[in-house]
Amino acid sequence: MSSVSVVIPCYRYGHFLEQSVGSALTEQDGVDVKVLIIDDASPDDSAEAAHRLAKADSRVEVLVHERNKGHLATYNEGLLEWADGDYTVLLSADDRLTPGALVRAAALLDAHPNVGFVYGHPLRFAADQPLPPARTEGGGWSVWPGKWWLERRFKAGHGCITSPEVVVRTDLQRKLGGYDPRLPHSGDIEMWMRFAAHADVGYLKGVDQAYYRVHSASMSQTDFSGQLDDLRQRKAAYDAVLEHAAQLPAADRDRLAATVNRKLARQALWRAARAYDRGRTEQVPVDELVAFAAACHPAYQRLPEFAGLCVRRRIGTKTMPYLQPLVVTAYAHHARERLWWRSWRRTGI
Structure with missing residues (x-):
């Protein structure tokens, strides 16, 4: 059984943690999941919420920063220093995975050792609205040569991934590193393209892999x-x-x-x-x-x-x-x- 390390950075989003952590641990039968919540010195009760979840489930670990390190340093800490599963996911505390998302991604990665990361379609939802229904029945997958996918991104001039829908091969993540601290707002685009320069890219067709929360500030x-x-x-x-x-x-x-x-x-x-x-x-x-x-x-x-x-x-x-x-x-x-x-x-x- 493949193992997946799920890193959940949190800053003042403790009230979302139960939903986020729950989406990684439930309805993911077929993979061995472990979760790390990293609280980046939240001034509210986020750390307490994280510890409650860890106490209730031995698969959950918690790390609390004494001082705020910023989002990229927090991401890299979990991805490069803690994650030890076959595959790794970075999941924001206010986002969620869809049922079976990790199972579907792991199946593709298991079948194609040349694939460095896999992604699928994310569902956007507003904070004050119910979750839209997710497509979870597999529609197959595509495996693209990494350099072909990389060239597509250069032609488009923008990324096509929000982030929670991505599952990365942990060995590749450790080999190529994490988020570039010089890119606080576009580090994810750069990292996916950097991976594609060294490995193939997988895409899950016809399914929704994650829920991406759109807050009022980012909606406009x-x-x-x-x-x-x-x-x-x-x-x-x-x-x-x-x-x-x-x-x-x-x-x-x-x-x-x-x-x-x-x-x-x-x-x-x-x-x-x-x-x-x-x-x-x-x-x-x-x-x-x-x-x-x-x-x-x-x-x-x-x-x-x-x-x-x-x-x-x-x-x-x-x-x-x-x-x-x-x-x-x-x-x-x-x-x-x-x-x-x-x-x-x-x-x-």
Whole structure:
């Protein structure tokens, strides 16, 4: 029977611990589960809640920090110093696993020793709403070459994983390390890509692997300075992956860097353009977003998003929110024409 170490960091979320720990220990028949709760010096009664759970179940251990170490240091402590099962999960105290999630993930990892980590679909839910029903009947799985998956992430320019739905092979985690302390907001993206550079990636199809709690603060994602910070953090994550990917040929690293930088430039310009659509140019750092795009991709002025931004600038902040549907429709039509023209020049069809 495979063993799974579940690390649950906690800071002021003691009232969620019973649900989180319970999801890792119940309805996971077929794997040997052990849980560590790490309380990062919570000022409330979170440590007491953790100790109550440990007293009630011998599979639960508790570690309490005397002083706050921060989330990344806490994650790495559990992942690199404590976890000793075949596989490891990092589960936030306010998230949950779905029934059978660990069993399904372990089955894939058992069957494919070349897979470094496996993930599935996460269900998002609001703190004040009941849990949505989870799909738990297996729909099979896919195993992708790690470098292929890595290239997909560079083409997309963003991650596709929230975190609680991931199960990692512990040996690979120890070999490649944990979260990069330089990346407080994008360390998870970097770590999954770093793993994919060294191992294949598994995906569980047609099932829900975790519940990801969306709090009110994160439900209304900021349209303001946070947009620029998000892009900067993502770029830092991709740069860090390439920094560590010494096993990739230099030509591949250069190509991947050019791919993601172009994508991030397009995203920055699109966010700047949307500020005009929404009448928020006073709040959104438009000039800084354009400067970020220029730093990522020197030929940014040739990107279609820059053309769209120029149109919006000519129309102006006051008028653009009213004309936005017409401009977006015209822009989409123009983009389709450009794609057709390029295809015709290449193929004559």
